[in-house]
Amino acid sequence: MYVKLKIFRFDPLIDKEPHYDTFVVEADSTDRLLDCLNKVRWEQDGSLAYRMSCAHGICGSDGMTINGVSALACQKLVRDYEADKEILFEPLSVFPVVKDLVVDMDDFFAKERSVHPSDGIVLTEAEEDKEHLQTIEQRSRFDDDIKCIMCACCVSACPVSQKEDPEYVGPAAILRAHRYIFDSRMKDQFERLQIMDKPHGAWSCKTYYRCTLVCPKAIQVTKHILEVRRKILDELRPKNSGSTQHV
């Protein structure tokens, strides 16, 4: 069968404004959309720019906007889309376009970094040659978080990150904080909670649930953001304390 791809093209150093190019490639219904993009680059237009690496949804390189939805091109198959209709490829939103489907991820990774407290990642004491003990239940509290591959699809899909509060730390970074906040082996997490409590932190989420809908790893992102908020209330503003911020 043939697949028609309509692809966003933009080189900010050369082009005044973006345009779209259309390509037709031969593909099987079970081919990945990434396979189709590769056919374009390898057989038709060597200048097309997009990132990719593992091609099976583990590395997080090929996040992009496909028919308006943030997704990994390697996780979507031709058969997932209506036959005979062109498929639209655009870069992730929120992030500045560097070339075609490649966006600048520096801000994304800086925000991931920002959730770590000044003393870093500190665990409770353990015997030198023994692991910390952690029950299966304790471990399951953050099992969902560690599926994250930092593809940034959640941030790209979030209306808050897109428009309402561009400084919002974003769903992926809050999820990373959640991973440590709910790990029973960690030393107190007050500072991390304080970071989450700041403006543009966990309270900026407006529970649109778009992050949860698009997450390529099916992580319950919004639910975990709400858990972080609950934890902020419980730990930083315990009832009857009178204090609003610090414990």
Added chain:
Amino acid sequence: MIHECDAAIIGAGIAGLTAALAASETCNVAVISKVYASRSHSGAAQGGIAAALGNEEEDHWEWHMFDTVKGSDYLADQDIAEILAREAPPRVIELEHLGVPFSRDSEGKIEQRLFGGHTRNFGEAPVRRACYASDRTGRVIMDTLYDHCLVRGVKIFNEVFVTSLLTSEGLCCGVSGYELATGEPMIFHAKAVLLATGGCGRIFKTTSMSFAATGDGFALAFDAGVPLEDMEFVQFHPTGIYGLGILVSEAARAEGGVLRNGKGERFMERYAPLLKDLAPRDIISRAILTEIAEGRGIGGSDYVYLDLTHLSKEQLQLKLSEVTSFVRTYLGIDASESPIPVAPTCHYMMGGIPTDAQARVLGDGKSAVLPGLYAAGECACVSVHGANRLGTNSLVDLVVFGRRAGLDIADYVSKNPSVPLPADVELKISSRVDALLAADGKEHVATIREEMEKVMTRLCSVFRDKNGLEQALNKVHELQGKMANLGLSHREKRFNYELEESVELNNMLKLSEVIVHSALQREESRGAHYRNDFPERNDEAWLKHTLVFHVATGLETLYKPVVVTRFEPKPRVY
């Protein structure tokens, strides 16, 4: 741009990040990755990391060492296998102390599961030695190391493609390459360089490896005059998703999955009566292809089934969630209801850049350390996996020898002065990029690459013979000739992936030549290297490591003895 640092670490997978954390205690480290660091391929490791913790049942490092040596078909250096097995438990505990979220047993300890070729009491029965985190063990180890690197301020240079090692006065003094975003030169002036660049599975048509696995580190060392060791030993993992090659972890069989042929038979009973579906990978891959060749593939076709339908949904969800989601996404199959079509897929290079136990690169392949140059992880050959690596021994290799590299680098850097960069390094790399960009021949990267993948898969994968290997060598030479007539379709420097792919292809063709050449010389069958025309292992003639050098006249082969300490070679039955 010239960056000054004490140590340049090429590759941000688990070996590179482990070394970075160890070295950054005392020195200024730059980690350089051609992809964003968190995209590195260690993150795709699924099943587990081996360590004789004995959490679930009795286990000893001596047993782990024995399994590693036997699994290697006695080609591993036994002093090194001993280091791996002894240091695995403390390294895994260290990972846990850094925060790696291992799955837990009912006592709250790190849970351990079975894995291929890992046994109790020197081969008696399978043993639970693999520490794991569901089937995303590599991902969680890499993410934890990455977070620690971030908070400790380790400098990470993303999307920088290293194309040359720099030497001066006989010492390694850095690397040069270019930034993918701009095409502009990037020089790292360093006292020490660690190559931690992973494998080169992209040489083959079907592979579990990422597109980035193009063997750049092997080629950097080889170009600098270092030989490559044991490159004929290429691991084909038995269970790649049919047609795609995406890995279905051995953990699927560790949890109870079985392989079945077209007649519904559990055929591994015939090939490995004791360990069956948990035999080492080389044996299972040959068994699958033998079943297929004898007409017992599914419906007579070229795949078999991996059957998980008897496992509970809960077990699949908890222990194999990535694998079941791959199968759902790419095949539309619910693994709890239908068997998974699988076939062998290129997975791992046992061979690589020869190093000593401190990960120092041996310039002559034997004993002469090339000062300042290190290699660790898949691109290195220390040699601990010999002719066949056991599952879960790769992750432990990365942390054991990654740490040794980091510590030795810190020591080396503290004791040695910086040597000046060679003259005109920036000019050299920018004119190289310009020359590549100017290529206006008729040949295309994608076409040559496809031909390479095809010929290597057809003639140099699981089963090999003299005739086929000679044909493959001729074909590789022909393709190398075509590279001289390469043309790029556009000349833009910024994010020019065609440019990057042309350098990668050049690297892969070099490595293809070394792999085929090494395989052609080795007239025996051992581990992953199987010769139809020499089907037996021959210890008298071939219990030795291959070293291939690049010399003016082509390739030159030397050999070096295998270190045998505790375990005399014996017939390898499971």
